[in-house]
Amino acid sequence: MPGGKERELRRRISSVQSTKKITRAMELIAATRVVKAMQRADAARPYSRQITSVIENLAAGGAETNHPLLRQADEVKKVGFIVMAGDRGLAGAYNTNPIRAAERQLQGHRAEGKDYALFCVGKKAAAYFTFRNYRVNYDYQGFTDNPSYEDARRIADDVAAAFISGEIDEVELIYTEFISMGTQRVSVRRFLPLEDTAVMAESGGGDAEAAASFEFEPSPDSVLEALLPRYIEARLFGALLDCAASEHANRQRAMKSATDNAEELITKLSRQxxxxxxxxxxxxxxxxxxxxxxxxxxxxxxxxxxxxxxxxxxxxxxxxxxxxxxxxxx
Incomplete structure (x- = not known):
């Protein structure tokens, strides 16, 4: 009997050691990818700041437009939710937190008698809402850990088309904002309709005197109308990059914790x-x-x-x- 117990413990130790090798490798891969994701996010911020600054100057200079992305519904009957999660697991609470935040928002609007439309980014978000019998209107998968600007444009086109057609009256964006390697937080923001105050807040406020030094051709109104779709694409791309960096950071922490736990278990089993x-x-x-x-x-x-x-x-x-x-x- 003691000999049989020893053999069983040897098998368990060997199994845990194999798992430890896998989690350690995944930790190192995530550590490499999170650095690249942070660099991409930093590289995209100047474009986002610049396009926001131009729109700020246009608004401060008195540009007016009737662009449908600025349309305020008299009564909000249907709300769209852009929910950003990942395609894969093993990333701690990265997928769970934004999904649950979105579900709380959705249930709150449903309690007020409003309908909803779901734009699910990532396999985990689509699977969660589908399993719980929510209606998933749009589903985007396969790029969450390494998004491109074309991915953001595709989502922006679908969201803008649904909003402009009147299918939805308001859009909320739920994603994980990357603060630092150790801090990421779920952010719930109104995405559409666009508001001048929201745009101004992102760039630090308007300055009419600064706007007077710019000349826009053919006219400020036409330039503003052309830039608004690019603006929502830039916002979505920034959110996707934040999510990618957050996913890799969470996966690195989760795999490090798993590796540490495996080491403790190996020590315990070796003593036994x-x-x-x-x-x-x-x-x-x-x-x-x-x-x-x-x-x-x-x-x-x-x-x-x-x-x-x-x-x-x-x-x-x-x-x-x-x-x-x-x-x-x-």
Whole structure:
């Protein structure tokens, strides 16, 4: 029985060691990818800031437009939700947090009698809402860990088309905002209709005097109308890049935690295996000693048993056996 326990513990240790190698490799891969994702996010910010600044100057200069992306519905009857999660798991609470935040928002609007439309980015978001019998109107998969601007444009086109056609009256964006390697938070923001105050807030406020130094051709109104679709694309692209960096950061932390737990489990199992070996050796020694004493007591003239030779065969000494026995008793 002790020998069988030792073999089982060896198998478990081998299995945990194999898992540890996998989690360690995934941790290193995520660490590499999160750096690249952060660099991409930083590289995209100047474009986003610049297009926001231009729109700010146009608005401060008195540009007016009747662009449908600025349309305010008299009554909000249907709300669209852009929910950004990942295509894969093993990333801690990265997928769960934005999905649950979106579900809370959705249920709140439904309680007010409003309909909804779901734009699910990532396999996990689509699977969650589909499994719970929510209606998923648009589904985007396969790029969440490395999004391109074309991916953002495709989502923006679908959202803008649904909003302009009147299919939805308002849009909310739910995603994970990347603050730092150790901090990411779920952000719920109104995405459409666009508001001048929202645009101005992102760039730090308008300055009519600064706007006066710009000349826009053919006219400020036409330039503003052309830039608004690009503006929502830039916002979506920035959110996708934040999500990608957040996903890799969460996966790195999750895999590091899994690796640390595997090391602790290996240490625990190794101690159990050593204790099982000591128990097996002690049992075998006691059986030998008991047999020798029985032969001595029988007085049948049997030869004395070479105990030290037997100890040498099983890889122990009388002193180590006694020490092991006292350790197990303690």
């Amino acid at each position: 295996m050593n204790a099982a070996r000591q128990a097996a050796i002690t049992t075998e020694i006691m059986e030998i000693v008991g047999g020798a004493e029985a032969l001595d007591e029988s007085g049948d003239g049997a030869q004395a048993i070479d105990l030290e030779g037997m100890f040498a065969q099983i890889g122990a000494t009388p002193e180590s056996a006694a020490a092991s026995d006292s350790t197990n008793e303690g």
